[in-house]
Amino acid sequence: MASSPKPPCVVCKTPSVTRCSRCKVVHYCSEACQRKDWRTHKIACTPSTIPSSTTSSKGAPPISTTKQPTLPDPSKVLNVTEKTVPKDNRPSLRKPAPQASSTTLKFKYIPSIDNVDENLVIFFHGLGDKIEPNFTKLAKSLQLPQTAAVCIQAPTPVPYLEEEGYQWFPSFNNLTGDLLGPEAPERILQVKNLVRPELVKFLKHCVDHCGFNSRHVVLFGFSQGAEIALDLAAFGGMNLRAVISIAGYLMEESQNANAATSPLTTKVMVIQGDKDTTRTVKEAKERFKPIQRIFGKANVEQRIVAGMGHGMPRDEPGWRPLMEFFANNLEHRSVALENMSDVYEVRG
Incomplete structure (x- = not known):
């Protein structure tokens, strides 16, 4: 039976087995492509709700016999921090006037x-x-x-x-x-x-x-x-x-x-x-x-x-x-x- 084709990288369309380790949905062929797409992807990137186990409740075989490699966590790769500052305390976007x-x-x-x-x-x-x-x-x-x-x-x-x-x-x-x-x-x-x-x-x-x-x-x-x-x-x-x-x-x-x-x-x-x-x-x-x-x-x-x-x-x-x-x-x-x-x- 022929193996299923690898999904393409969302940036360069190269077949890839690696994916975003946070949402586990979007595929990338390299860290460079992940960085390039992060500004757009971060809007929709939410933590995956899929259980980590690859075995069904009926004891079926694993979905894949080979563990799928993943890219590093975007929050570490891209030096990301979550913005939790309350709206009332956010810094002003007004700049000081020239003196x-x-x-x-x-x-x-x-x-x-x-x-x-x-x-x-x-x-x-x-x-x-x-x-x-x-x-x-x-x-x-x-x-x-x-x-x-x-x-x-x-x-x-x-x-x-x-x-x-x-x-x-x-x-x-x-x-x-x-x-x-x-x-x-x-x-x-x-x-x-x-x-x-x-x-x-x-x-x-x-x-x-x-x-x-x-x-x-x-x-x-x-x-x-x-x-x-x-x-x-x-x-x-x-x-x-x-x-x-x-x-x-x-x-x-x-x-x-x-x-x-x-x-x-x-x-x-x-x-x-x-x-x-x-x-x-x-x-x-x-x-x-x-x-x-x-x-x-x-x-x-x-x-x-x-x-x-x-x-x-x-x-x-x-x-x-x-x-x-x-x-x-x-x-x-x-x-x-x-x-x-x-x-x-x-x-x-």
């Missing part, structure tokens, strides 16, 4: 809408703008789940403006009012000596003091603010989650520099309007090449939005790729599942 003393730059912190501060999105405004009201309003209007936001203001006022506005680096000749180009050394000097160090210090504060994971941090910048966001991600020395750049590219002075972290795995999306009067689509594609070199072609994407000028997206076609990018790059905690008293938390 004003963490940077000389002015900023506005906005906690998450759902009381779960898992992600952090940092907003950088464009030339001549400020954090309020435009960028704080934008941060709130996105309604991103489990995401806190910080809007940071550039350090230097723009001279001769009728309304208050700020710049990340000197942008105009104080005598003539002409726009400064990459040949003006004061641009990159302010970024290297002031802006970048202050932003790095603030980021480390958000990680060390507030408890954010650097891989859960997304930078969002517009125009000159996008240049600063890309600069921070490339040369700040931290592997962040992602950067969204609206109508902005790396400063021309930094295009040939090397990233401070290698390998750099930060995801980058650049949104460029085909009606942008600051640069043509052809020029925008050339400016995109240094971003590809520094962050890696597999990690970056450029979207040319039809009908969009030099500004924030104003309609659904412009916002759709941004919201999809957020959906793909923001972490999400299953809070309801974590609050179940019989859920097991995997620590190793």
Whole structure:
């Protein structure tokens, strides 16, 4: 009589005689496959109620004459502990707000809408703008789940403006009012000596003091603010989650520099309007090449939005790729599942 086929491993489908020693239902071919499946399997994994004896009450022969080997107990293999903390005593999912003393730059912190501060999105405004009201309003209007936001203001006022506005680096000749180009050394000097160090210090504060994971941090910048966001991600020395750049590219002075972290795995999306009067689509594609070199072609994407000028997206076609990018790059905690008293938390 032919032997019955071995049941497949639920992960890789390899025939296997080993199974979860806790529920004794799900089969695995190896400890590696068991570890890979534990996050999903732990939800349904309950102790087996099958008697350990393999002999029926009528004295029939054992079900199998060979003892079936089992994998190690998942609670030991995966360093699992049962969560029994009463709901009223569970730690808050709110993180401490950044302290004003963490940077000389002015900023506005906005906690998450759902009381779960898992992600952090940092907003950088464009030339001549400020954090309020435009960028704080934008941060709130996105309604991103489990995401806190910080809007940071550039350090230097723009001279001769009728309304208050700020710049990340000197942008105009104080005598003539002409726009400064990459040949003006004061641009990159302010970024290297002031802006970048202050932003790095603030980021480390958000990680060390507030408890954010650097891989859960997304930078969002517009125009000159996008240049600063890309600069921070490339040369700040931290592997962040992602950067969204609206109508902005790396400063021309930094295009040939090397990233401070290698390998750099930060995801980058650049949104460029085909009606942008600051640069043509052809020029925008050339400016995109240094971003590809520094962050890696597999990690970056450029979207040319039809009908969009030099500004924030104003309609659904412009916002759709941004919201999809957020959906793909923001972490999400299953809070309801974590609050179940019989859920097991995997620590190793």
